[in-house]
Amino acid sequence: MIKEYELGTVVQMKKQHPCGSYQWEVTRLGADIKIKCLGCERIVMLPRSKFEKDAKKVIEQK
Incomplete structure (x- = not known):
């Protein structure tokens, strides 16, 4: 579960x-x-709850 993301962040699901x-x-x-x-x-x-559960890791922060 990830919580550190913002607009433009690339995540791996x-x-x-x-x-x-x-x-x-x-x-x-x-x-x-x-x-x-x-x-x-x-x-x-x-x-938001489903996204936080299904997102595996942050690839790139913008």
């Missing part, structure tokens, strides 16, 4: 996206967190 990528960029913060897949540019919104 536990599960692989169908396009094959594990890396996502945080594009919106709030009660829900919007992340963009760096493999196929798909955008997904997750509740």
